[in-house]
Amino acid sequence: MTDDAVLFDARPDGIAVITLNRPGRRNCLDKDIREGLFEAWDRFEHDPALRIAVLTGSGSKAFCAGGDLAEMVETRMAEPPREMFPLPYDTIELSKPTIAAVNGAAFAGGWMIAQACDLCVASTTATFAVTEVKVGRSSPWAAPLIHMIPQRIMMEILLTGDPITARRAYEIGLVNRLAEPDELLPTALKLAGKVLAGAPLSVRAARETVMLATEMGRSAALQAARHSAARAYRSADAQEGPAAFAEKRPPQWRGE
Template sequence: MSEILYERRGGIAIITINRPEQRNAISKVVRSGLREAFERFEAEEDALVAILTGTGEKAFCAGMDLKEAADTMIGVPPRGFIPVLGDSIHVTKPVIAAVNGVAYAGGWLLAQMCDLCIASENATFAITEGKVGRGMPWATPLAHMIPQRIMMELLLTGDPIDARRAHAVGFVNHVVPQAELMPAAIAMAERIAACAPLTVRAARETVYLATEMGRSAALRAANHVFEKVYRSEDAQEGPRAFKEKRKPQWRGR
């Protein structure tokens, strides 16, 4: 049985960590499988949105497989050790985390690296590295996502927060009952996929530019990013479809 599942539903790619007996912990096979899955998603032109989730109802991902880590005696993880979107993996299309249970340590990282996050009511989140003597340099982008003192508490104590608290501090977009998690994630993905793909990609890039630049520099960068959108066929198709009272036929060009 593959430890990473890749499924297509129309324009949506569903990537699933499939190690439920190990609470979907990140093994060597999971790391390589995630890399291959995201590279495949980026390469498939008709794949417009991805959803990352885990098998079962107990865990999205419990973090690094510590038994494997103990056996390999890993020290400082090399860059790209875990395939991280926006760092060691280049993806230009939106990714939604559908968190179906525990998201601890590396599991938090996987939820954090996604563009959007929907959590089930039983989901819990924690950065537990302090409890096992490991590090969390990857948590740095959290400073742009949640308040400083919340981040400080999470990193220094390793204590978990539930889905409602994660939503309240801005880490999670929506909290839904367990049975509604994948339908809610797919519904969000479908709404995104229905929009003009060039605009979606440019908007996603603009959000990240705005977190890394000052106001004026970000505005200049956004104008450059959206120039391709304004010059596209889709920019003409959208108003034309509205005028003709029909659904737009996006071409992504």
């Protein structure tokens, strides 16, 4: 990674822990962080031993404070190039699930990358904000929020730019789990372990089903989800799962 701006821990249990490592700069999305994230996500996607990733930040103050405002001033940046930010499932092609472990402030671009992950665990001291209206910028990336939280709440968050607490983020459905600061990463890893316990092809089909359901009408989503599930149904794991249950033993997933 670029001068360790992003740390990558490939754990033997199949979990990749990706850490934004510029706590002195509140882990903002500067050039080094962006380059490190592009590299980290690519490494995760192409390592067959890794099945799920946890994205977090160094320090206790910020998960990610957003874009590098100094860079924006220096370059007189207008609309950022779409490929500028390493955004999972958007500018980054990923086929595996991801979890954001939000350790502090997730503002603007920090909210953006946390939102892009499939699941989110937050420290009880974390805060979330879409602050673009306060600095004359915009947040088109926030559009998918409408599938996560109610419209009126989304409207208030975007129009005011005011932060919300981790508890409020949990209440509105943005966050899956809350954890005390010292338990944040263990909680995220435990959630990742629950995902890893499932058959790999079934997990992939489940993720695709959720995404299809958010992007299509009911009938089209049903048809597409059936097609997506076919590989899992026809796999060796589809026979192993019921056999293991009947024999009262843990399944031995092969991912095929």
